[in-house]
Amino acid sequence: MKKKSFNKFKDLVVMALSLGVFFVIWELFVKYSDISAIVLVAPSEILPVITNNYDTLLKELKYTSEEVLYGWFWGNLLALLTSIIIFSYKKISDSVISLGVIVNAVPLIALAAILGGFIGTDQNAKTVIVAILCFFPMLIVATTAFKRVNGDFKRLFDSYNSSKKITFIKLIFPASLPAIFTVLKLNVVNAITTAIVSEFFGAHGGIGQFILARKGFYDLPMVWAGIFFIVISGSLFYFSIEIIKKLFIKWN
Amino acid sequence: MKKKNNKILSYLINFSLILILLFIWEQIVVQFEIPKRILPKPSQIIDYLAKDFTSGKYALLTKTLLSFRDALIGFSISVFLGTLLGIIFHQFKILKTIFSPFILISQLLPVPAFAPVVAALLGYGFETKIIIIVLFTIFPVIVTVESTISSLSANYFALFSSYNAKKIEVIKKLFLPSILPDLITTMKILTTASIVTSIIAELPLTVSGGIGKDIYNSFNNQITTRVWASLVMLCTVSILFFKSMLEIEKTIINKYRYAKE
Amino acid sequence: MQKNNSIELKELSILYNDLKIGLEAVSKASFDVKNGEFISIVGPSGCGKSTILKVISDTLDLSYSETRGDVKVLGSSPKIAREQRKIGFVFQKPTLLQWRNLEKNVSLPLEIIGLNKIEIKKRVKKLLKMVELEKYASYHPDQLSGGMQQKVSIARALAYDPEILLMDEPFGALDEINRRKMNDELLSVWKETGKTIVFVTHSIEEAIYLSERIIVLTKQPGRIKKIINVDLPYPRKNELGSMKFYKYINQIRLLLENEEEIV
Numbered sequence: 001m002k003k004k005s006f007n008k009f010k011d012l013v014v015m016a017l018s019l020g021v022f023f024v025i026w027e028l029f030v031k032y033s034d035i036s037a038i039v040l041v042a043p044s045e046i047l048p049v050i051t052n053n054y055d056t057l058l059k060e061l062k063y064t065s066e067e068v069l070y071g072w073f074w075g076n077l078l079a080l081l082t083s084i085i086i087f088s089y090k091k092i093s094d095s096v097i098s099l100g101v102i103v104n105a106v107p108l109i110a111l112a113a114i115l116g117g118f119i120g121t122d123q124n125a126k127t128v129i130v131a132i133l134c135f136f137p138m139l140i141v142a143t144t145a146f147k148r149v150n151g152d153f154k155r156l157f158d159s160y161n162s163s164k165k166i167t168f169i170k171l172i173f174p175a176s177l178p179a180i181f182t183v184l185k186l187n188v189v190n191a192i193t194t195a196i197v198s199e200f201f202g203a204h205g206g207i208g209q210f211i212l213a214r215k216g217f218y219d220l221p222m223v224w225a226g227i228f229f230i231v232i233s234g235s236l237f238y239f240s241i242e243i244i245k246k247l248f249i250k251w252n
Numbered sequence: 253m254k255k256k257n258n259k260i261l262s263y264l265i266n267f268s269l270i271l272i273l274l275f276i277w278e279q280i281v282v283q284f285e286i287p288k289r290i291l292p293k294p295s296q297i298i299d300y301l302a303k304d305f306t307s308g309k310y311a312l313l314t315k316t317l318l319s320f321r322d323a324l325i326g327f328s329i330s331v332f333l334g335t336l337l338g339i340i341f342h343q344f345k346i347l348k349t350i351f352s353p354f355i356l357i358s359q360l361l362p363v364p365a366f367a368p369v370v371a372a373l374l375g376y377g378f379e380t381k382i383i384i385i386v387l388f389t390i391f392p393v394i395v396t397v398e399s400t401i402s403s404l405s406a407n408y409f410a411l412f413s414s415y416n417a418k419k420i421e422v423i424k425k426l427f428l429p430s431i432l433p434d435l436i437t438t439m440k441i442l443t444t445a446s447i448v449t450s451i452i453a454e455l456p457l458t459v460s461g462g463i464g465k466d467i468y469n470s471f472n473n474q475i476t477t478r479v480w481a482s483l484v485m486l487c488t489v490s491i492l493f494f495k496s497m498l499e500i501e502k503t504i505i506n507k508y509r510y511a512k513e
Numbered sequence: 514m515q516k517n518n519s520i521e522l523k524e525l526s527i528l529y530n531d532l533k534i535g536l537e538a539v540s541k542a543s544f545d546v547k548n549g550e551f552i553s554i555v556g557p558s559g560c561g562k563s564t565i566l567k568v569i570s571d572t573l574d575l576s577y578s579e580t581r582g583d584v585k586v587l588g589s590s591p592k593i594a595r596e597q598r599k600i601g602f603v604f605q606k607p608t609l610l611q612w613r614n615l616e617k618n619v620s621l622p623l624e625i626i627g628l629n630k631i632e633i634k635k636r637v638k639k640l641l642k643m644v645e646l647e648k649y650a651s652y653h654p655d656q657l658s659g660g661m662q663q664k665v666s667i668a669r670a671l672a673y674d675p676e677i678l679l680m681d682e683p684f685g686a687l688d689e690i691n692r693r694k695m696n697d698e699l700l701s702v703w704k705e706t707g708k709t710i711v712f713v714t715h716s717i718e719e720a721i722y723l724s725e726r727i728i729v730l731t732k733q734p735g736r737i738k739k740i741i742n743v744d745l746p747y748p749r750k751n752e753l754g755s756m757k758f759y760k761y762i763n764q765i766r767l768l769l770e771n772e773e774e775i776v
């Protein structure tokens with residue numbers, strides 16, 4: 001086990017180093033090129049802004065995080081349940097999938113604009129939008145995964161004459177887990193982007209709305225500070241799902 | 253024969269569902285006297301679209317197709333480049349480690365906030381738009397390709413090793429066929445992402461002719477019907493794009509007989 | 514290396530090196546396999562029998578393990594034998610390519626070698642005939658049973674006419690009846706082709722049914738407990754109920770149960 005954990009440590013060091021190199025290049029680029037201050041701000045200027053406005057940033061982040069977390073959670077959960085129902089009742093599957101196709105195909109902006117008009121721009125509304133945008137990728141992937149596993153093992157389990165329910169619990173669902181976790185991870189990214197962008201269309205709070213306002217004032221260091229917060233918290237969320245996935249799969 | 257009947261039936265059901273929804277929409281606007289600037293009636297939207305088509309200029313259609321064309325270009329580049337990078341990252345794990353933070357970060361950046369930055373750095377033209385679209389859609393492809401190849405059973409690698417197969421053969425005969433199902437699934441999800449990014453990327457750029465800028469302008473000028481009409485065009489194109497992906501998926505599954513249900 | 518030996522192992526040890534204390538998978542194993550011989554390696558799970566096959570075929574993941582001792586395959590190192598494609602491998606799972614039909618699965622190694630299309634078609638036809646699957650040439654793996662898939666796997670392993678066939682518990686997933694059928698088919702393939710076969714199994718009965726000699730391995734770290742000569746005539750169908758057969762079964766069973774007796 002020692003070699004494995006050493007390798008993980010090595011990986012983290014390499015990642016940290018490459019990020020460090022990136023920030024150095026960024027800093028030097030801003031210092032030595034004539035790029036306008038309303039476009040790119042040096043890391044050295046962003047850092048003090050973060051530390052000075054930590055509380056405000058955190059407050060706005062919390063607002064958005066609630067939209068992201070609840071939306072992600074419910075969107076994925078409902079999608080999984082719907083997939084299971086679809087899988088069990090093939091008759092309604094086609095019409096539900098068609099509906100899913102249509103909603104997934106409707107671009108985010110259209111959805112945000114339409115729903116913004118209907119359900120308002122408060123935090124709950126954003127949560128709903130996030131949930132919807134997580135719902136359909138998960139629905140598509142989960143139903144595809146269930147179908148595929150079923151095909152692989154159909155003959156084997158038919159020969160055991162096992163009930164459909166047991167087949168599902170013991171075989172199909174566990175075998176679909178890798179695909180499901182991949183979508184969970186991608187939906188993290190999806191949820192965050194959705195929340196931020198839908199805040200751009202009008203919101204009562206949140207870090208997306210915060211960035212937009214500061215952008216209007218050309219307070220670019222603040223904009224970047226907000227972006228930093230988004231990236232860091234988003235990465236943490238993403239990696240925690242990665243860790244949960246590894247634990248879960250190990251356990252299975 | 254039964255299958256065809258079922259297909260026609262489901263089309264009819266879907267079609268009537270849409271008609272019913274449109275009818276309800278129309279009635280809600282009328283009954284609750286919702287002002288046009290918040291929610292126009294479906295009849296008004298259809299009216300607007302009809303006028304646009306019959307005027308001979310097809311303004312909305314052309315703009316939508318232009319945005320779609322750019323989305324398609326970015327989408328295709330993402331798929332090919334993403335597959336290539338996924339394979340490279342699998343082969344050279346060190347590259348994966350170095351670049352993975354940047355790949356993740358690129359996905360977490362809010363496109364509307366970042367598109368202007370990219371534009372300022374790289375110019376305000378067509379190439380920048382494509383670069384932005386690729387930047388924001390390539391991550392899922394790389395992740396899918398790399399993880400699918402990594403999860404191949406070690407036996408397959410041992411098999412090709414026992415044939416002393418060169419790397420290019422392994423890629424051609426093992427990697428590419430294996431990733432195809434998952435790649436198509438990812439492509440299905442990316443259809444909307446590429447279109448959305450295309451729209452958003454238009455806003456800071458000077459090169460235009462796309463529907464994104466148009467929506468933005470009409471939104472600001474409160475020409476709500478035009479906004480909704482544009483959105484309808486956009487949604488139609490998105491749905492068609494998605495359906496074409498489904499067709500591609502069906503062809504591939506049939507040709508390669510991946511585990512059918 | 515002796516002229517009539519296909520494989521020679523001298524004091525082969527295999528260690529896993531991702532632990533503080535090196536974990537020995539196999540410890541100082543020595544045996545020879547003659548040309549055209551059919552031998553089995555028998556032992557409990559995890560005793561390193563599959564790992565030995567990996568060393569012989571040069572498919573061991575060297576980032577997790579290292580070897581000590583000397584291994585010679587057909588006069589040279591396993592690496593050269595693999596590069597010269599002298600070894601065919603049949604895995605526990607058929608490992609067929611799902612997106613190719615049977616004909617294209619068997620032709621896979623020949624495509625990689627670069628044989629021309631006519632020659633490939635000829636060879637594939639012959640191979641499928643040998644395993645009695647010529648009628649199913651255009652079928653896909655998912656349309657066949659596990660046993661049939663393994664037959665394709667065997668045909669594929671023989672496609673480029675390797676001198677040695679390594680088989681890692683190939684019939685483990687099959688039921689009793691199909692296993693017996695596959696054993697007979699394998700023996701007829703062996704008779705027809707005269708290949709050297711190293712067969713790994715944890716079924717004592719199967720080992721006795723198939724092989725001329727049996728290498729009995731202890732549990733981890735795998736050491737060679739005893740090499741048994743199976744003095745029974747082929748075909749061994751008739752020997753199944755005999756006293757001699759049962760004596761061999763008992764002998765090996767005792768060897769595996771009784772850890773103290775090392776010869």
